[in-house]
Structures are given as C-alpha cells and as structure tokens.
Amino acid sequence: MNQNIKLRVSQIEKSFPGVKALDKIDFTVKKGSVHVLCGENGAGKSTLMKIINGVYQPDGGQIFIDEKPVKINNPIQARNLGISMIFQEMNYVPEMTVEENIFLGNLPVGKLGNVDWKEVRRRTTDLLKKEHLPYSPTTLLKDLTVSDIQMLEIIKAVSYNSDIIIMDEPTSAITLKEVEKLFTKIRELKARGVSIIYISHKLDEIFQIADEITVFRDGTVVESHPKEELDIETVIALMVGRKLTNTYPKEEIKIGDDLLKVEKLNNSNVYHDVSFHLKKGEIIGFAGLMGAGRTEVMRSLFGLDPITSGKVTLKGKEVKIKSVRQSIENGLVMLSEDRRRYGIIPVRSVKENTTLSFLQKVFYKLRLHNKVEKNIVSDMFSKMRVKTPSLETTIQSLSGGNQQKVVLAKWMVRNPDILILDEPTRGIDVGAKFEIYKLMTNLAQEGKAVIMVSSELPELIGMCDRIYVMCKGTITGEISRKDFSQELIMKYATGTLISNEVN
Numbered sequence: 001m002n003q004n005i006k007l008r009v010s011q012i013e014k015s016f017p018g019v020k021a022l023d024k025i026d027f028t029v030k031k032g033s034v035h036v037l038c039g040e041n042g043a044g045k046s047t048l049m050k051i052i053n054g055v056y057q058p059d060g061g062q063i064f065i066d067e068k069p070v071k072i073n074n075p076i077q078a079r080n081l082g083i084s085m086i087f088q089e090m091n092y093v094p095e096m097t098v099e100e101n102i103f104l105g106n107l108p109v110g111k112l113g114n115v116d117w118k119e120v121r122r123r124t125t126d127l128l129k130k131e132h133l134p135y136s137p138t139t140l141l142k143d144l145t146v147s148d149i150q151m152l153e154i155i156k157a158v159s160y161n162s163d164i165i166i167m168d169e170p171t172s173a174i175t176l177k178e179v180e181k182l183f184t185k186i187r188e189l190k191a192r193g194v195s196i197i198y199i200s201h202k203l204d205e206i207f208q209i210a211d212e213i214t215v216f217r218d219g220t221v222v223e224s225h226p227k228e229e230l231d232i233e234t235v236i237a238l239m240v241g242r243k244l245t246n247t248y249p250k251e252e253i254k255i256g257d258d259l260l261k262v263e264k265l266n267n268s269n270v271y272h273d274v275s276f277h278l279k280k281g282e283i284i285g286f287a288g289l290m291g292a293g294r295t296e297v298m299r300s301l302f303g304l305d306p307i308t309s310g311k312v313t314l315k316g317k318e319v320k321i322k323s324v325r326q327s328i329e330n331g332l333v334m335l336s337e338d339r340r341r342y343g344i345i346p347v348r349s350v351k352e353n354t355t356l357s358f359l360q361k362v363f364y365k366l367r368l369h370n371k372v373e374k375n376i377v378s379d380m381f382s383k384m385r386v387k388t389p390s391l392e393t394t395i396q397s398l399s400g401g402n403q404q405k406v407v408l409a410k411w412m413v414r415n416p417d418i419l420i421l422d423e424p425t426r427g428i429d430v431g432a433k434f435e436i437y438k439l440m441t442n443l444a445q446e447g448k449a450v451i452m453v454s455s456e457l458p459e460l461i462g463m464c465d466r467i468y469v470m471c472k473g474t475i476t477g478e479i480s481r482k483d484f485s486q487e488l489i490m491k492y493a494t495g496t497l498i499s500n501e502v503n
C-alpha cells in the first residue's frame with residue numbers, strides 16, 4: 001500500500017444523455033501535492049470532480065481515500081470525508097448575504113436546535129477580517145463583483161479544513177493580486193499535507209503551481225506526468241491532439257472610417273472623461289487591472305448602465321443610449337463577463353439561448369421558422385466547435401467553456417457592426433480560443449469592428465490594432481500595435497505612467 005496516495009479513482013465511468021463524459025478513468029492524487037487537470041472544453045474534468053465531491057454518482061468504478069473504498073452520495077458526505085470543492089460555475093443567489101453564502105448547508109445550531117446567527121456573524125466577521133476583505137457579513141452578493149464572489153468561494157472552501165480541495169478554474173475571474181494570494185494559500189495548504197486538485201485553462205499558471213499534470217481528452221486520460229517532464233507546447237499538443245503553430249490569427253486589414261466615437265464620457269463615481277474611437281476593420285483592446293472601470297464603460301455603451309455626461313457618435317450620428325434594445329438595433333452588442341448573471345437562461349435549450357438575440361431574423365410569417373433557426377445555429381456551432389449532444393440540450397448541462405461559446409454564438413449570429421467582448425476567452429480551451437480570434441478577424445474583414453476587454457495581455461497584444469489602458473476610472477494611455485509591450489501596458493494600468501495625449 002502506498003502511504004503517499006491520498007485519493008485514487010479507478011475505472012470511473014459516467015454517461016449523460018447523448019454523451020459518454022468519462023470512460024474508465026484512473027487517476028491518483030498524492031498527499032500534500034497539487035495535481036493539475038487540463039483538457040479541452042467538454043473533456044470531462046468537472047464531471048470527474050463532481051463525482052469525487054458527491055454531486056454525481058458514477059455509472060461504474062470506485063473511489064478510494066487513503067486506499068479505503070468509499071461511496072460518496074452527496075457533497076455533505078464528501079465534506080465529512082475531508083473533501084471540499086470550489087465550483088467552476090458560481091451558482092449564487094443574488095439576494096443572499098455574504099454570511100448566508102458562507103454558511104449555507106453548514107449553519108451552526110444552538111442548544112435549542114435553532115440556528116445560532118450570532119455565531120454565524122462572529123465567524124464571518126473573523127474570516128473577512130483575516131482575509132482582509134472590505135465588505136461586511138450582511139453585504140448582498142448582488143452588490144459584489146464577480147471577482148469578489150469567486151474569492152469568497154475560495155475562502156469558503158478553504159475554511160472547512162479539508163484534506164482534499166478541488167479547485168475548478170478558481171482564477172477565471174480574480175485579479176492578479178488575488179491569484180498571488182491564492183497561490184500563497186495553496187503553498188501553505190500543501191505544506192500542511194493537503195492535496196489539491198486544480199483545473200485551469202491558463203497554461204502559464206498551471207506550470208507555476210503544479211506538481212503533477214494530467215491531461216484529459218474526450219472523457220479519457222491521455223497522459224499523466226510530474227510537471228518537470230512536461231512543457232507548455234507538449235501539454236497543448238496532448239490536449240488538442242495536434243500541434244498549434246499560430247496562436248493569434250491576426251491579419252492586416254484595411255482600416256476605414258470611424259464607426260464609434262466616444263467623447264468625455266462620464267458616469268459620476270464610476271469612470272470619468274473617457275474618450276476613444278473605433279474604426280471599421282479595427283480590433284481595439286481595453287487593458288487595465290480589475291476594477292479600472294473597463295466593464296463599466298462598456299456596460300454604459302450597451303445601455304445597461306447610465307451615462308451622466310458625454311457624447312457618443314455611432315456611424316456618424318450622435319446617439320443617446322437609452323436601452324440595450326436600442327443598442328442592439330443600432331448594431332452594437334456586448335458579451336458580458338458574467339454569463340451567469342447576464343448571459344444565459346440556464347434551463348432553456350442551447351438553440352433557444354443562441355437565437356434569443358435575433359428572434360426577428362428567424363420569425364418568419366409570424367412563427368418561429370424552425371429550419372432557418374436550426375441551420376444558422378448549427379453553422380455557427382460547427383465554426384466555433386461547440387460540443388453539445390444536440391441543439392435541444394439545456395445550456396446548463398454543457399461544460400463551462402461550451403456555455404461561453406454559446407453566449408458568444410448568440411451575438412455572432414446577429415452579425416453586429418460593433419461587437420464588445422468582455423473577457424471572451426475566460427474558461428475557453430486553447431483550440432477554441434483560436435476559433436474565437438478567427439471569428440473576430442472575420443468580423444473586422446467585413447468592415448465591422450471589435451472591442452475586446454481582457455485581462456490576458458498576450459491576447460490583447462496578439463489580436464489588437466490599438467490598445468487603450470484604463471486606471472482608476474479613466475484612460476491613462478493609448479498604444480498602437482507597433483509599440484505594444486506588456487511593460488508599457490502595465491505602466492499605464494498601474495498609473496505609474498499617464499500619457500498627455502489622451503483626454
């Protein structure tokens with residue numbers, strides 16, 4: 001018996017209607033080590049983790065903890081066995097408070113059998129203080145940002161003192177500083193003998209934190225190795241089953257007239273004096289640290305948030321942005337960074353989620369023209385390699401990355417003049433990222449334009465013609481392609497450099 005093995009799964013199988021998600025998986029995690037799982041969207045990573053956490057039951061196979069066979073019927077049993085999990089899809093109730101969220105399913109009970117809310121308050125206050133989080137136990141989740149909520153999930157999972165912690169894309173929405181904080185925490189946990197299973201599509205991150213790496217493809221384990229025996233190129237090749245030579249399909253495109261001009265845009269406390277322009281055929285980027293105000297500016301342009309002053313000119317005509325509906329009619333659409341809140345209707349089918357935005361296009365003689373709808377959707381899906389058993393499948397049963405692709409497809413089928421993408425490749429595998437970049441290039445080639453808000457500097461540098469950088473609610477720099485560098489962007493983003501030419 002190997003004393004060093006904490007968790008072992010053997011011959012695990014799981015099918016869902018129309019898909020074999022896992023096919024005879026063998027997988028071991030050592031004590032006090034970080035085991036990274038990677039693989040394309042839909043490869044089966046989250047499904048295996050949900051089986052280990054008792055959310056799903058396997059169709060076959062066995063789980064061992066400390067080499068003893070266990071049956072895990074639900075997440076509460078998993079927690080009692082020392083397993084906790086940070087979920088990829090943050091399912092939160094917006095009206096819930098921070099303390100309710102932390103203690104959900106684990107409320108301390110007093111002597112008389114009633115919930116001890118004083119204890120809840122005390123423990124939440126302690127936890128928030130210890131982690132230096134600025135909000136209070138009674139703050140509502142809807143008032144927090146995506147990054148706050150993700151950080152809360154991490155802290156919650158760690159607070160259970162488990163021996164096995166599963167982290168399914170924990171850094172998809174947090175700031176660089178918080179990633180550092182998480183990595184420090186992971187190192188501490190490791191030193192205490194905790195085993196961590198870590199899933200991420202960020203390959204540089206994987207190599208920073210992994211002890212071992214297992215690559216999944218189509219529900220099977222391709223290979224499993226200590227990190228030292230692998231490099232990024234090899235992992236990519238194992239994941240997608242082919243070598244990717246060109247990461248960014250950037251093309252020289254003739255730049256045309258102004259499509260969008262934004263002058264001195266303000267929203268009282270959120271951002272100020274934001275001016276920029278976007279021409280036909282351009283892909284422009286918005287860089288900045290989280291909280292710099294990029295998302296807020298885009299939300300205003302899309303009609304989701306108010307504008308207090310400023311001028312917006314769209315295709316040569318001044319517009320007063322009043323609603324999302326009006327923006328869509330004007331040919332301006334936006335993919336939101338928080339798809340759970342704004343992107344999808346989880347219980348509706350993949351097809352319906354895709355066509356929601358352009359129903360008038362498929363409404364034909366007063367009825368939904370099913371065939372047209374189906375053709376447009378399947379065409380876009382094959383372009384984007386969306387992995388779904390059928391178009392009638394509910395979107396909530398797709399893998400995280402594939403849900404993101406459906407939301408993007410929803411806007412692509414609308415064929416917009418201006419496409420605003422807020423963190424479009426979050427949670428997307430390398431192969432599919434490439435497809436998304438190609439779609440952006442295609443739009444630009446058709447004389448349309450793209451605004452990409454991203455925290456991934458390499459993708460901004462790879463794909464954009466110009467990059468605007470924001471810091472503390474205002475634009476601090478504009479950089480053209482020939483001058484792109486991570487250093488320059490970071491200087492503007494941290495406010496150590498501010499260009500005189502902007503604003």
Ligand SMILES: Nc1ncnc2c1ncn2[C@@H]1O[C@H](COP(=O)(O)OP(=O)(O)OP(=O)(O)O)[C@@H](O)[C@H]1O
Nearest residue numbers: 016021041042043044045046047397398399400401
């Ligand atoms: N509840 C469910 N009902 C039906 N099908 C499901 C369900 N959960 C997962 N699947 C399917 O199982 C397969 C594996 O999905 P899984 O979520 O494990 O992928 P993943 O590797 O985590 O991908 P990603 O990187 O996109 O998160 C996919 O084809 C997915 O559509």
Ligand SMILES: [Mg+2]
Nearest residue numbers: 046088399400
């Ligand atoms: Mg997943």
